[in-house]
Amino acid sequence: VIQIARELGIEVVETTIQRAALYLADELFFTGTAAEITPIRSVDRITVGSGKRGEITAKLQEEFFKVIMAERPAPFGADWLTFIHDTEEKKTASAN
Structure with a gap:
């Protein structure tokens, strides 16, 4: 998400903030797996x-979902996705 933000020209600052600062924010979001x-x-x-x-948040969501749906590459050439393809052997084994 930080990579996407930077790619979009959104300033990223990692710091500890006081709880009261949350009350004054224009927008907030959670991010995680x-x-x-x-x-x-x-x-x-x-x-x-x-x-x-x-x-x-809307801009970040839009670009994030494009990456995880493989509609665009991850920022800076990062490899975010690992595709798992069923093999014929697995398909045959699960059918039995």
């Missing part, structure tokens, strides 16, 4: 920004 890129709409019942997915 299961979460992929998921907008955060509220923190402690306080609405983040407009309460909707932000513009930056």
